[in-house]
Amino acid sequence: MNEERDSQMSAMFDGELPGAECELLARRLTRDEALRAQWSRFSMIGAALRAERGVALHDRVAWKVQSAVAQEVTYGDGTVDAAITTTTRTSVAASAGSTGTSSVTRWARFARPVAGASIAAGVAAMSIFWLRVQDDPETILASNPVTESIVLAPESTGTVVAANTPQAAERAPSNGEPERYVTPAPSSSASIAPPARLANYVVAHSEYSGPLSRRMALLGLVATDPDAPPQAEPSPDAAGASDVP
């Protein structure tokens, strides 16, 4: 089963998985955390193989893959294929926990052009993309008629853009906020550490950013690993920004 899944995922990265299977697998990705983790590992291996500039992957296995591939000569050399196949098998086994001949073959094909391009900087196709059916019962509520809607160029899936028309106010969802909450005392007792203050600044700043940069700013907070070491060497008095809030 794992082998089949590996094969499917690598085919997905190759762009060789049929659309229907692609969608099925992607649906499972959204539901299955373990599968998602595996997919991330595949992504990392892919990125390592492609040696995308600036995407410095610290994963040791991925690094080994990259190093091994980088040592190879040129695309077309028979020894390259063998080496890549071996390396890939190792990495897939190490990271995904299973190895299948078909997936190894696919990874070898995936890796070859990269070796041929001397690990050229390029676009890392790290995921698949598709538009789900507009009336997917899992995600779409039975909607009221809308007064305005824009239909895009017809996809096979019939994508419709949001109407963006004012709707009757719906009941605001509970966000878990208690009726009483802590308002930090504006006193000298530092109820908020400087890093939390920095988080506060980033959030406030994001409100004035454009759509792209706002997302990037907030991602820095959402995705920050609380246990990660500081990413910059602060001055002795600097705020430890990595530990937010």
Added chain:
Amino acid sequence: MFLDSSHAVHTRRAHVARIAAFSLLIGAGVAFGAEPKEWLERMNRALTTRNYVGVFTHVHGGRVETLRIIHRVRGRDVSERLQSLDGSGREFIREGNELICYFPDKRTVLVERRAPDGPLLGALPAIDEGDSLVYEIRGGERQRLLGRDTRVVALHPRDQYRYGYRLWIDEKTSMPLKTQLCDQSGEVIEQIVFSTIDLPERIPDSMFKPQMDASNYRWLRAERRVASNTAPALWEAMRLPPGFRMATRSAQAMPGSSEPVAHLVYTDGIASVSVFVEPRKPDSKPTEGPSRVGSSSAFSTVVDGHQITAVGEVPPTTVELIAKQVKASKAAAATEGLGLAPRRK
């Protein structure tokens, strides 16, 4: 003679053909030059006016994380939820004028409130002629990205004071399927790639509920927001990096501050930098130096008894330059006492 005449005709025709071809090339060049900008505008419009639910991979600093974004627009109301699916479990939910940040790993919730009369959230950044002085907008060529036709557009910074973007914009929906944040040399700093995306007609309120029970968390929020018309114009950056200009200034309440915090926003049309100025508490340790949150840079310094912090999705040099240029303007002396004037010693 006949031969000469024929030759002349051929020469003339060749000349006309060359001119025509040249004109076509110039025409094509103009079209190609305009097209990437048009794709950027379409993308901005899609990001700000559409409903979408997407799952994407975020790669930054060697970390790979899966997140989900839900974006809903109803009239002027924008709701957004950004959720970490396999990392910190953190969630940011924006509804109306409030942005609520859930930090389950810290058992803390941070509430940021926007001024009701503030600019529409997600207002389209204007890509004007000035931007082409600091960014080179190029690309627009078609590229297949995992089964979809996309247009690749690059916003390349012309100097070291800003980052650039490489965007793979879906032809049919104008959504950016893949986004790379790059430095001036083209190194990728951060990358987002969608794995799924829906464009539903409606998104129910239930999708903006946090996943965790936060009732026992510590909730931090400012008691009130200071009316924007009280914003004093006391602080400003004396010099700015090329292309940056002041976009807005306001005074806002912040958790933990008894006095309003001055918030100045500078932008080059694409990137923006916020400068926060607040009176430093006498017994608090000053914060000075650089720091980072994700791809955002920050730089803190102290000027005239005030803590100055510049934050933005720009290189560290830019926030440092701006923060160090922030000074109290002359009007400060006359209006000292409002809480934002520099403290006299």
